Amino acid sequence: MYIALDGMGGDYAPLCNIKGAIEFASETKIGVYLVGKKDILLQEIKKHNLSIEGLPIEIVDAPETIQMHESPSVALRKKRNSSMHIAGKLVREGKAQAFVSAGNTGAAMSIGKFVIGAAEGIERPGIAVAFPNKKGSRTVLIDVGANVDSRPRHLLYFAVMGHTYVKEILGTSDNPKIGILSIGEEEGKGNELVKDTYPLLKMTKLNFIGNAEGRDIFTGDFDVIVCDGFVGNVVLKTAESLGMIILEMIKEEVNKSLVSRIGAALMLPALKRFKKKADFTEYGGAPLLGTKGTCIITHGRADERAIKNALKFASEFVNHDFNTKLLENINNLIPPELLKSREEEFSGAFNGQ
Secondary structure (H helix, E strand, O other): OEEEEEOOOOOOOOHHHHHHHHHHHHHHOOEEEEEEOHHHHHHHHHHOOOOOOOOOEEEEEOOEOOOOOOOHHHHHHHOOOEHHHHHHHHHHOOOOOEEEEOOOHHHHHHHHHHHHOEOOOOOOOEEEEEEEOOOOOEEEEEOOOOOOOOOHHHHHHHHHHHHHHHHHHHOOOOOOEEEEEOOOOOOOOOOHHHHHHHHHHHHOOOEEEEEEOOOHHHHOOOOEEEOOHHHHHHHHHHHHHHHHHHHHHHHHHHOOOHHHHHHHHHOHHHHHHHHHHHOHHHOOOEEEEOEOOEEEEOOOOOOHHHHHHHHHHHHHHHHOOHHHHHHHHHHHHOOHHHHHHHHHHHHHHHHHO
């Protein structure tokens, strides 16, 4: 197994990417293609007294870098020699089995969708994020931004992706409970997309239990909640912002008095456990599900620990043969008549548009 790591992506690249790759390769003996400007990568290794000698790490030169502010189209059309594009190409050519990047999220999604490409039987890949819930498990929300405009059929496939992710990778349920994000739990509530998707999910062999409301993302009553990427991305960014604001407000209140500081000190072990549950560096990143090779998009603020965990996360998808399991679930959980209509609709969409 080899994982292609975008060595230049992220706020702390390339040093943290190099360190994360070294730690990962040292612990697992799994190969890493460290993709980036070769002279800069070698300079950083030498400057910080690091070594990749004896490790399954190969530096792949990429003379260009995708900046955080650049549009995804730049990665695809104008910077084909970028670290992100070359890393994706390594997966497409079968030289690597997974792609990991902490760089420009939109560009990474584009690389996953158009350079690596969608897996057999998948119309559109979707990004899945696993939120911690009050039952001590995690609830997967998909899609959170790969597709801002989705059709009912896309949400149907997102549900199977989420089912496979929960069962095969997270291992939190053998029969994941599936819901669709709406404004009410009753059938018939929601916009046209939700109303049209609901009967499709009922026709499958998935454990579909109906509409989920926003609060259900954190209650643990659902294992997977599907939505279109526009709504999902708004939810994700809102949750991230709320988490940061709550932490800031707690710190502000704690520092207001000696009693509060003493109380906080007594609660420190519990606070550390809570932080670990919510810390993105623990989980590595968000998978773009439905691509030909594993694609993990991690946070731009990823440090060496987050990079190591993202690489480890990617290796789990490869070890579990995720795409094979996903294809099996598509064929086993979606009725043949829906699979057939998918082919006809997909063909018609190309012919008509």
